[in-house]
Each structure stands twice: as C-alpha cells, then as structure tokens.
Amino acid sequence: MKKGLKINKTATKDYITYLVVIAAFIIITFMNRGGMLNKRMQGLLVPVCCYIVMAISLNLTVGIMGELSLGHAGFMSLGAFTGVVVSQSLITAIPNDVIRLVISLAAGAVVAAVGGFLIGLPVLRLRGDYLAIVTLAFGEIIMDVINCLIVGHDSEGLHVIFNFRGDKTVADLNLAEGGSAIIKGAQGAVGTKTIATFTAGFIIIMITLFVVLNFVRSRSGRAVLAIRDNRIAAESVGVDVMKHKMIAFVISTTLAGMAGALYGLNFNMISADKFNFNTSILVLVFVVLGGLGNILGSIIAATVLYILPEVLRGLQDYRMLIYAVVLIVVMITTNNPKVRGLFLKIIPKRNKTEGGEAQ
Amino acid sequence: MKKTLKFIALILCFALIASFAACAGGSNDESAKSSDTDASATDDASATDDASQNAPAAEGAFKIGLIGPLTGGAAIYGNAAKNGAQIAVNEINAKGGIQFDYKAEDDEHDPEKSVNAYNTLVDWGMQVLVGPITTKPAVAVSAEAFADRIFCLTPSASSTDVINDKDNMFQVCFTDPNQGTASADYIAANFAGKSVAVIYKNDDAYSQGIRDTFVKEAEAKGITVAYEGTFTEATSTDFSVQVTAAQSSGAEIVFLPMYYEPASVILKQANDIGYKPIFFGVDGMDGILTMEGFDASLAEGVMLLTPFSADDPNAADFVKAYQDAYGEIPNQFAADGYDAVYTIYQALQESGCTADMTPAEICEKLIAVMTSISVDGLTGKGMTWDASGAVSKDPMAVVIKDGAYVTP
Numbered sequence: 001m002k003k004g005l006k007i008n009k010t011a012t013k014d015y016i017t018y019l020v021v022i023a024a025f026i027i028i029t030f031m032n033r034g035g036m037l038n039k040r041m042q043g044l045l046v047p048v049c050c051y052i053v054m055a056i057s058l059n060l061t062v063g064i065m066g067e068l069s070l071g072h073a074g075f076m077s078l079g080a081f082t083g084v085v086v087s088q089s090l091i092t093a094i095p096n097d098v099i100r101l102v103i104s105l106a107a108g109a110v111v112a113a114v115g116g117f118l119i120g121l122p123v124l125r126l127r128g129d130y131l132a133i134v135t136l137a138f139g140e141i142i143m144d145v146i147n148c149l150i151v152g153h154d155s156e157g158l159h160v161i162f163n164f165r166g167d168k169t170v171a172d173l174n175l176a177e178g179g180s181a182i183i184k185g186a187q188g189a190v191g192t193k194t195i196a197t198f199t200a201g202f203i204i205i206m207i208t209l210f211v212v213l214n215f216v217r218s219r220s221g222r223a224v225l226a227i228r229d230n231r232i233a234a235e236s237v238g239v240d241v242m243k244h245k246m247i248a249f250v251i252s253t254t255l256a257g258m259a260g261a262l263y264g265l266n267f268n269m270i271s272a273d274k275f276n277f278n279t280s281i282l283v284l285v286f287v288v289l290g291g292l293g294n295i296l297g298s299i300i301a302a303t304v305l306y307i308l309p310e311v312l313r314g315l316q317d318y319r320m321l322i323y324a325v326v327l328i329v330v331m332i333t334t335n336n337p338k339v340r341g342l343f344l345k346i347i348p349k350r351n352k353t354e355g356g357e358a359q
Numbered sequence: 360m361k362k363t364l365k366f367i368a369l370i371l372c373f374a375l376i377a378s379f380a381a382c383a384g385g386s387n388d389e390s391a392k393s394s395d396t397d398a399s400a401t402d403d404a405s406a407t408d409d410a411s412q413n414a415p416a417a418e419g420a421f422k423i424g425l426i427g428p429l430t431g432g433a434a435i436y437g438n439a440a441k442n443g444a445q446i447a448v449n450e451i452n453a454k455g456g457i458q459f460d461y462k463a464e465d466d467e468h469d470p471e472k473s474v475n476a477y478n479t480l481v482d483w484g485m486q487v488l489v490g491p492i493t494t495k496p497a498v499a500v501s502a503e504a505f506a507d508r509i510f511c512l513t514p515s516a517s518s519t520d521v522i523n524d525k526d527n528m529f530q531v532c533f534t535d536p537n538q539g540t541a542s543a544d545y546i547a548a549n550f551a552g553k554s555v556a557v558i559y560k561n562d563d564a565y566s567q568g569i570r571d572t573f574v575k576e577a578e579a580k581g582i583t584v585a586y587e588g589t590f591t592e593a594t595s596t597d598f599s600v601q602v603t604a605a606q607s608s609g610a611e612i613v614f615l616p617m618y619y620e621p622a623s624v625i626l627k628q629a630n631d632i633g634y635k636p637i638f639f640g641v642d643g644m645d646g647i648l649t650m651e652g653f654d655a656s657l658a659e660g661v662m663l664l665t666p667f668s669a670d671d672p673n674a675a676d677f678v679k680a681y682q683d684a685y686g687e688i689p690n691q692f693a694a695d696g697y698d699a700v701y702t703i704y705q706a707l708q709e710s711g712c713t714a715d716m717t718p719a720e721i722c723e724k725l726i727a728v729m730t731s732i733s734v735d736g737l738t739g740k741g742m743t744w745d746a747s748g749a750v751s752k753d754p755m756a757v758v759i760k761d762g763a764y765v766t767p
Contacts, residue, residue, distance in 0.1 A: 043478040047471060144591065147562040163561075169571045187564035190498055190520045268502030269470055269520070271495055273562060273592060310475050313464065320430055 014213045017296045021209065025202045032198075044307060049201025050076075050263040051306050053208045055286040055298040057255035060212050061131075062284065063293035064221070065248045066228035067124075068132035071139030072283050075253040076260035077275035078115050079108030081146055083261025084189045084270065088182045089153040097195040104195075105204065105261045112257020115142075116250045124245045127231070131249075139280055146272035147186045154179020188271025189264065196266035204262060205299075208255050212295060215251060224248045289330050419714045420458035421707065421721075423448065423700065424480035426473055426500065427492030429465035435646065436692045437465070440492045440514045443693030446680050447700035457707055458714070459700070466491060470499035477503055485509065486718045487707075487725070489699045492692065494518045494564050501528050508719040510726065512703055514695035517642075518564050522748035527722050529729055529748040531699045531738065533666070535565060538641045539572030539616065541754045542664055546612060546639065547580035549767075556586040556610035556636070558601050558625060560617050563592070569616035569641055585610040595621040598628050606634040615640045619647035626657045637662060645691040648762060661759045666738035667694040668757055668764040674737045691738070698736035705734055 028045070031037050054076060061069045083104040094100045115138075123134045148163045154176040161168055163185050170181045183189045215221045223244040226234040235241055264270050283302075290301030308326065312319035333339045425444055427437030441463045448461040464480055466473035473496030480488065488504060488511040491497040497516030504511045505525045512529045513521060519536060522528045533541070546555065555577065560566035570587075577584055586608035588601030602625060605613055613629070613636045615622050622644055629635070640647075640663035648655050669678050669688050677697060681689040703725075709732055710724040734742045739752030757764040 038478075038482040040475065040478040040482050043474055140593065144562075147591065184520075184564075186560075186562040186567045187518070187520065188495065191502075191523075194502075267470060267474065267499055269495065269498040271470070271564070274469065274471065310479070313476075313479055317429065317465075319465075 010217070013296075014217075017209060017213070017299070018206075020296060021202075021205055021299065028198070040310065044310060045198040046196050046201050046266040047263065048303055048306050049198065049205055050259045050266070051283065051286065052205055052299050052302045053259035053262075054256055054283045055290065055302040056205075056208050056212055056295055057252045057259070058283050059287045059290070059293065059295060059298045060215070060248055060252040060255075062287050063291075063298075064212075064216055064228070065224050065245060065252075067245070067249070068129060069135045069252070070132050070277070070280050070284070071135030071137070071142075072252075072256055073275040073277075073279035074135070074139035074142040075112045075115055075256040076263065076279070077139075077142050077146060077272060079112045079257030079260030080264030080270055080275070081149075081183060081189060081260075081272075082111040082257070083108035084192050084264045085151055085153075085158070085182050087195065087265055088180075088189075088192060089158055091193060101195050101197075101200055101265065104265060105200075105258050108261025108264075109254045109258040112260065113250050113254040115257075116253025117246070119253075120246050120249045124249060125242055136277070136280075139275070139277060143272045143276060146183070149183050150181070150185050151183040152179055152181040186271070188269055190269045192265065192268055192270070194266055194268060196262050201262060204258055207258075209295065211251060211255065215248070220244050220247050285327065289327070289334070291334075420460040421712075421714050422460045422462070422484050422486045423703065424477075424483070424485035424488050424490070425461070425463040425492075425696070426466050426476045426480065426488065426490040426496065427463065428468040428496075429463065431467040431469075433468040433493055435690075436515065437468075437492050439690050439692040440490070440696030440699075442681065442685050443677075443689060443696030444489055444514075444700045446677065446684065446693075447697045447704075450680075451700070451704050457704060459704075466493075466496050468493050468496065470496050472496075473500050474503060481507065481509070486714075486716070486721050487512070487703055489514065489696065489703065491516060492696075494521065497521045501525050504528070508722045510703075510718070510722040512699045514699040515642075515692050518568055519749075520564075525748070526726055526746070529702075529744055530750050531695045531702065531736075531742075532642065532750070533752075533754065534749050535568030536572040537749070538664060538754070539569040539574075540576045542569070542614065542616075542639065542641060543573050543576035543580055543582060545664065545754075545756055546614075547577075547582055550612055550637070553611040553637075554583040554585040554609060555612045555614050556588070556605035556608055557584060557614045557616070558588040558590070558598065558605065559615075560591065560595065560621065561589040563617070565643065566617045573614060573616065590621065596624065598625045599632075601625070602628045602632065602634060605629075605636070606632065610636060612637045612639055615644065618643040619645070619650060623647055623650055623653045623657075626661070627654075630657050639663070642666065642691055648759065649688060649690065655762050658759045659761075662756060662767070663759075664754050664756050665691050665764070666752065666755060667691040668755070668766075670763055670765075671737070677737055694737040698734070698738050698742070701736060702732075702734045702742070705732055 032042065054072060058069060058072045061067055086107040087100050087104040090100050090103065119134060119138055123131050150161050150163055150168060150170060150173060152159045152173040152175045155178060156176055159173045159175060161172060170184055173181065223239045226239060227241050227244060231241060286302040286305055287298055290297030309319055309323050312322055315322060425441055427440050428434050429437045429441065445461065448459045452458055462480065462483060464476035466476045473491050477500045488509055490513055491500050492515050494516045497513050498518065498520045501511060501521050505527055508527065510527050512531060515532045517532050517535045519534050522530060557570055559570040574584055586605050588604055590598065590601065615625060615638060622640060626638065638661045640661060642665045644663040645665045647658050678689055681693060706725050706728050710728045712721050712724050729744050730746055736742055742750055742752045744750055756767060758767045
C-alpha cells in the first residue's frame with residue numbers, strides 16, 4: 001500500500017514536469033504570435049531549449065547516476081559539428097528544412113552516443129572520480145581535434161582533411177566548382193543555414209523528458225539508483241554495474257549530442273572553443289543549482305540562469321557581477337537549513353517530497 | 360557521494376572565481392566609463408522592454424549601436440573601440456547637424472552572446488551598427504544583420520568571412536589576407552634573403568588567416584619559411600619549445616601574427632635564451648607597450664604593421680581627448696572605433712539620410728554611397744571601400760624604439 005502511494009506521487013511529479021514544459025511552450029508560442037516577445041527574447045528561445053536538454057541529460061549522469069562529468073560540452077560539440085556537416089551537405093539533396101533538421105539531430109545524437117560509449121567503455125569500470133577526469137580531458141581533446149578538422153562538400157561528396165601540422169587550408173580540400181567549405185578548422189563552421197526552430201527545441205525537450213523520466217522508473221534506472229546509493233549492495237544482489245551505468249551514460253551523451261546539433265543549426269557560425277570547459281561548468285551549475293536528481297529543477301535553473309545575464313544588460317558593466325552574486329545567494333540559500341526551514345514552513349505540504357529528494 | 364559533492368563544490372568555487380576574474384578584467388576602467396553610460400543608461404530602461412521593432416529614433420538622432428567584448432579576455436579591444444567611438448560621437452554631437460544616440464553592448468567575445476547583444480540593440484531601435492569588434496562574433500552577427508538589412512561597419516573584425524557575400528558589411532581594418540600579404544611583401548622588400556620563422560595560434564581564425572596568406576605570399580616572393588610553430592589558447596603561456604625550435608632553425612625574422620599577450624611571452628622567453636631575431640608583428644601586436652606587467656624594453660626593435668600610431672601628429676587631438684577621458688594612450692582599436700563612427704557620419708551626410716528613416720532604408724542608401732566616399736581618418740588617409748566591403752588604405756610599418764612607435 002505504502003509503495004503504491006509512493007509511485008503515485010513520483011508519477012504525479014513527472015506529470016507536473018511535462019505540464020510545466022507544455023504550458024510554457026503554449027504560452028510562449030502565443031506571446032510570440034501576438035508580437036509580445038521582443039527580438040532579444042525570440043533570439044534566446046532556441047539556445048534556452050538546448051541548455052535545458054543539456055542540463056537534463058547531465059542531471060542523468062550527475063544526479064541520478066552519481067558520477068561527475070566535466071566534459072558534457074564535448075558531447076554537445078560532437079553533436080553540433082555533426083549536425084552542421086550533415087545539414088549543410090544535404091542542403092541540395094533534401095531541400096525541406098524540417099526533414100533535414102530531423103536527420104541532422106539524429107546524426108548528432110548517434111555520433112555523441114558513439115563518443116559516450118567509447119569513453120564509458122574503460123572509465124565506467126572504475127570507481128571514484130575517474131569519469132570526471134576523463135570527460136574533462138575528452139572535452140579538451142574534442143576541441144583540439146575539431147580545430148584541426150577541415151571539411152568541405154561538393155558534387156562528389158564530403159572532403160575531410162585533418163590539419164595535424166597546421167599547414168593545411170581550405171584550398172587543400174580541392175573542392176569542385178560549386179562546392180563549399182563547411183568546417184574551416186580553427187575558424188569554425190561558418191555560413192551554416194540556420195534551420196533550428198523553437199518548436200524543434202520544444203520537441204527535443206519533450207523527447208528528453210520522456211526518455212529520462214521513463215528511464216529512471218525502468219528496471220535499468222532502478223538499478224542505476226541502487227548502484228549510486230550503495231554499489232556493493234547492488235553488486236551483491238546481482239546488478240550488472242557496468243551495463244546499467246553504460247546505458248545511463250550513453251543516454252546522457254546522446255541527448256547532449258541532440259542538443260548540440262540543434263544549437264549548431266541555430267547560429268550562422270560556431271567554433272570549437274565555444275564548447276570548452278566553461279560551457280561544461282555552466283551546464284553543471286544549472287544542474288547543481290536546480291538540484292541533483294531534480295529534473296524540473298534543472299529545467300527552471302537552466303532557463304533562469306541563462307536568461308538572467310541577458311535581462312541584466314540594462315545594468316551595463318555590473319551585470320556579470322550581479323550574476324555571480326545571484327549564483328552565490330542561490331547556492332547558500334538552497335543549502336541553508338534555516339532558509340530551507342523557512343520555505344518549508346511557508347509551504348508545509350512540500351515537506352515530505354523535499355525530504356525525499358535531498359538524499 | 361559525499362566526495363562527489365565536495366568535488367562539485369570545489370569546481371563551483373573555481374567557476375565563481377573565474378567569473379569574478381572576468382569581471383575584474385573589464386572593470387579596471389570603471390570610473391572612467393561612468394561618463395559615457397549616462398545617456399544610454401536612461402534610454403535603456405525605457406527602451407529595452409519595448410516590443411516595437413526597428414522603431415526609428417524619435418528625437419532626431421541616429422541610433423548607433425556598438426557590440427564588442429567589454430568583459431572577459433578580449434575586453435581591452437572592446438573597451439578601446441567603445442571609448443574611441445564615444446569620443447567621435449561626442450565630437451560629432453558637439454558640432455550640431457547630424458546627432459548620434461550611442462549605445463554599446465557586451466558580447467564577451469562569444470558569437471552566441473554577440474547575437475543576443477545584437478538582438479538587444481535591435482529592440483532598442485538601432486539604425487546603424489558599429490561592430491562587432493572581434494572576428495568570430497562578427498561572422499555570427501553579420502548573417503543576422505544581413506537578413507534584417509541593418510548597415511554594419513566593423514572597426515576591427517578582419518576575417519573575410521565577415522564581409523563575404525554580405526553587401527551591408529564593411530570593414531575599417533584590413534582583412535586578414537591583406538595583412539598576411541602586406542607583411543610578406545614588406546619583408547621581401549626590406550629583408551631580402553633572410554629566412555623567417557612563423558609562430559601562430561592555430562585555434563584562432565585571425566592568426567590562422569594571416570598565417571595562411573603570409574606563407575602563400577612568402578612562397579611567391581621567394582622568402583624561406585624555416586620554421587612554423589603553433590599554439591592554442593590553452594598552451595599560450597609557454598613557448599619555450601617554439602622559440603628554441605625557431606632559434607635552431609636559424610631564422611633571422613620571427614613573424615608573429617597574433618595578439619600581444621602571447622607575443623609578450625614569446626619576447627620574454629626569446630630574450631631569456633638569448634635569441635635576438637627581428638620580431639615582426641601585425642595589428643594585434645598593438646597594445647604591447649601598455650600591457651601591465653610586461654617589461655616594455657623587451658619590445659625594443661619589434662616591427663609591426665599597424666595602421667595607427669599614437670605619435671602621429673594628425674592624431675594628437677584624438678590622443679589628448681582619449682587620455683583626458685580614460686587616462687591611457689589609445690591603441691589601434693580605439694582609432695578604428697573612432698574612424699568607424701566618422702565614416703558612418705560622412706556616409707550619412709553624403710547619402711542624405713534622416714534620423715526618421717527605418718534601418719533598412721538607411722542600409723540601402725549607405726551601401727550606395729560607401730563605394731564612392733573617401734575618408735581621411737586616424738588609421739589612414741583617403742580610405743575607400745569596394746563593393747565587397749573591404750577597405751583600401753596604406754599599411755604602415757613601424758618599429759618600436761625607446762618605448763614608442765617610429766617609422767623605420
């Protein structure tokens with residue numbers, strides 16, 4: 001009886017998460033139609049969607065699996081550049097933007113999944129903070145590899161060269177007439193036709209939510225939670241640690257790749273150094289301040305913390321200062337038992353769920 | 360789990376420290392800046408939340424926007440251009456006639472933030488854009504501005520990707536290929552027969568772009584490139600490998616197409632091992648003399664290709680105004696920003712635009728006159744533009760002597 005009640009409660013929480021996202025989408029769509037959003041807000045819509053997906057997918061690794069990943073932006077980068085290459089090279093073959101976007105997102109997700117699998121293969125066998133160390137290195141390696149990558153497309157197909165010694169340029173691709181360079185090494189991917197839309201962003205958030213929330217409630221997800229809470233106990237009852245961790249990690253990187261592909265197709269130019277350590281940490285900040293393991297929290301934190309510096313533009317030079325102070329205040333207040341107690345008094349009903357979430 | 364949390368806490372501390380450091384970089388001239396935020400700050404409160412797009416300025420002043428890195432690692436360029444443009448705006452507004460309403464937005468040298476800054480300025484009602492200052496953001500924003508039909512004149516974004524296929528984009532600075540070619544030509548003409556080593560930053564579009572054309576032109580002119588060394592953002596603190604390799608290759612000239620921070624490290628390390636070639640830089644080298652914590656005597660004898668020298672008598676008024684307002688000697692970016700505003704001023708006069716026109720109307724009129732005007736600015740006499748948006752002016756090579764630029 002007690003168990004049934006608990007499942008009901010978590011299910012309700014999932015539905016609330018879905019509802020919040022759908023309601024936000026509908027409200028924003030109507031505001032946009034009615035011309036109530038200015039250009040700045042319109043420009044922020046797609047990046048916010050990307051960062052929300054990034055935060056949710058990182059939450060799966062950090063919050064639910066209990067492993068730290070410091071190179072999540074590396075997987076985003078894989079997805080972004082794959083997405084851009086696929087979209088740009090199919091531009092004549094598939095003129096329809098929507099179909100091309102779907103294919104690009106899928107391609108970005110698959111490449112990031114392969115990357116995640118290769119990283120996870122050795123690292124997830126180890127105990128301790130090794131995943132953090134390896135993913136940190138991975139993010140840097142990916143950045144350097146893409147800086148060496150020169151990719152072009154013409155009527156004969158894709159041309160790829162690795163500029164290891166730094167002496168190759170776009171001219172070395174020997175592109176045929178009418179061909180164009182897609183990734184110009186350190187200059188990044190320039191001249192991308194932007195096909196990302198807010199609707200696509202909303203759909204990938206819904207896919208992400210569906211995948212992550214259902215995964216957590218699945219047999220594999222319960223195994224991952226068990227491993228997080230007590231690895232020895234989980235192993236002793238026959239849980240295959242490696243397998244379940246791998247599933248969770250690959251799902252996480254796949255979603256990050258998808259977010260990256262959408263991000264890459266939203267800007268005319270992206271370069272590899274955008275997806276550096278700082279971006280990984282930015283997403284980690286969203287996850288930690290939103291609450292480890294708390295999906296709705298990640299969504300809210302990503303939205304608020306991404307939009308905040310833009311809204312603070314009116315403060316001119318002081319805006320980043322204020323942003324940093326806001327981060328500190330949020331960090332202190334959400335972890336302070338006194339402040340928490342105050343909140344709990346105001347909202348007494350949340351008392352129990354909050355306690356359960358705080359592990 | 361506890362360990363993980365501790366680790367996260369540590370990482371977050373680092374992130375916060377980093378963000379403070381970024382702030383500090385931008386705020387060292389805070390006090391000086393209060394004067395130029397007054398007009399824009401009040402406007403800002405009322406205008407930013409205004410949903411009306413592309414609204415023409417009401418009070419008869421053209422709305423000029425500037426986008427550049429005002430905080431973060433590249434802040435020195437953004438702030439210099441912003442201040443230089445501010446001086447030009449003040450001078451023009453004092454003259455009467457065409458009036459400018461001027462506002463600068465920060466992009467942190469990030470294409471994503473730059474598009475956000477651009478959108479913010481469009482909401483404000485910007486009619487002409489000065490910027491973005493740095494290359495990667497400029498490429499990202501130029502596509503947006505092209506679609507929106509807003510005229511852009513960038514003071515210092517030098518890649519050809521910025522102006523390619525976009526009729527509304529113009530540059531005040533040389534394009535990267537021009538700088539590389541001009542440097543090779545200069546070396547071929549003045550140091551015939553000497554071999555050259557090139558050290559460049561291969562994760563930077565600016566550095567890579569100049570290097571590409573330099574090597575190509577060097578080959579055509581018969582200059583031997585004895586050594587090529589690369590570095591990235593992450594490895595820009597130690598150059599002992601590259602410097603030693605350049606020394607052992609026997610190169611008598613070291614070409615440094617990069618910004619001045621890494622160049623200062625190279626100069627120091629070359630000096631430490633007793634390697635004294637002729638160092639040859641491009642416009643990014645400008646600013647090395649005013650760099651904090653750098654022994655300027657190490658830069659003695661460094662040659663650089665720059666369009667602007669603060670010792671130029673023509674620039675005396677500007678240098679004085681800049682020093683009075685901001686307490687430092689203006690660098691080339693400040694001069695570029697100043698010239699950009701004056702170029703727009705002249706183009707607006709020639710085309711007969713009025714402040715109540717929409718940005719798209721102004722854009723078409725300015726594009727029409729840009730190819731026919733000739734501007735005498737701080738960074739060049741008789742600057743003209745072709746339809747692609749690239750500027751045509753004479754590059755000037757200077758050599759650093761007794762802590763100042765002198766023409767060799």
